[in-house]
């Protein structure tokens with residue numbers, strides 16, 4: 454049985470989508486929140502999923518004692534120190550096409566900037582905010598007639614569809630990086646492959 458922790462500070466709509474997706478699958482979910490009585494914890498209770506109020510300062514101790522195959526951030530509003538990130542694999546979802554529109558209110562930032570394409574990003578978590586290598590992205594197009602509310606709704610629909618699938622692929626160890634794949638096609642050694650673009654461009658000189 455795989456062990457998954459889902460951490461959030463607020464509404465928990467992504468948590469709910471993930472919990473429903475894994476309902477009859479071999480994955481044990483624990484919902485964690487740094488905000489006591491937050492809606493995400495209430496949702497967990499209602500869905501009969503293990504939940505816990507976990508103050509931010511207790512993260513190190515908790516993840517030292519409790520091991521998870523993956524820790525999923527879904528609307529978690531604080532930044533983890535490296536010592537905590539070293540204790541498990543952490544991923545995050547962000548409602549823009551990173552590296553554009555980092556930080557808070559990314560949906561509104563993108564809309565007000567007038568971009569015609571934004572979207573969602575799922576990425577590994579590093580200690581600086583909204584960086585970390587990208588695992589998956591999906592675009593959302595903003596046409597002239599779209600309101601901010603409609604755009605926001607569309608972003609959340611995509612988040613709820615994509616996040617559970619990406620989580621499942623990570624748990625099955627089926628996520629890979631195209632760059633690594635290209636490099637491994639010549640084992641990282643260029644030798645007679647000089648000029649071979651199939652090696653991620655590494656063999657050109």
Ligand code: GRF
Pocket residue numbers: 461463464465466467468527528529546547548612
């Ligand atoms: C999502 O839009 C996610 O991309 C961002 O925070 C929001 C969390 O929403 N990181 P919810 O708590 O899952 O409803």
